[in-house]
Amino acid sequence: MTGVIGRRAIPLSRLTPTRSRQIVASVDVLLLFALPFELEPTADRLGLRDEDGAGLRVGETARHRIRAAVTGVGRARADAACRELVERRRPEWVLFSGFAGGLAPDLAVGDLICPERVVLWEGERFDEERPSTALPALALPADAGFSSTLARAAAAAGARLSTGPLVTVDRAVRDPAHKRALGATTAAVAVDMESAASVACAAELGIPCTVVRAISDAADDTIPEGLHGLIGPDGAVRPAEFERISHEPELRDALRRLAEAGQRAARSLADVFEACLSP
Secondary structure, eight states, rough: OOOETTTTTEEEEGOOOOOOOOOSSSEEEEEESSHHHHHHHHHHEEETTEEETTTTEEEESSSEEEEEEEEEHHHHHHHHHHHHHHHHOOOSSEEEEEEEEESTTTOOOOOOESSSEEEEEEEESSOOOOOTTTOHHHHHHHHHHHHHHHHHHHHHOOEEESSSOEOOOSSSSOOOHHHHHHHHOOOOOOEESSHHHHHHHHHHHHOOOEEEEEEEEEEEEEOHHHTTTOOOOTTTHHHHHHHHHHHHHHHHHHHHHHHHHOOOHHHHHHHHHHHHHOO
């Protein structure tokens, strides 16, 4: 039996995540985000600098050597970036991060998820039974030291931390009704568009991995369809779309609210990564 992750068909028997050893000093960490504005606050907090010509932000803390990069949006880009960077840089631990949409009603903007399972959803509708081709849930190994530090850091930042399932989909879930349906069908507490591919890639390559994401839109939040084209697949803002939105008051106000929520989510990630990676 195989599952399609990104653009590759991978035998499901090979997708058992690597057991992480205790994370100690002098560990090479690869930190991957889908979008540039998800990464920037964390890079600033950790003092990461540009690595010329490599598309990486790099730095060292007392405990870790860190490389951070942007993958772009979606499973295919996440798989390709993870595969290329892991094979070229050979990190000892991969952290997949960025934003997620809330499905559980008790998760607010800025709250955090470190899922014990990641589920791949390949259906076109969010209220139907999960297709048989969907990837089974993946159990993510968690370093005990990291997990406890993450929990303390989240509490210090005033953020709720959930370890509930995360579901990966191929298109943004913008409507509260669709979020409720997807949550009910999959039992997931949050949704993104990359993690299943990234986790499967790390598992195939034998690299311990962890997912830490921040909620940028809650279960009851609506993302207007008119904002759909603002971010390109590479994660960059499209100037023409931004110009169009700036002339439509309702969309402009919605974008402002989403930007404020994104800033809060990005700060939550920066808070916990600063505490976990540079104590």
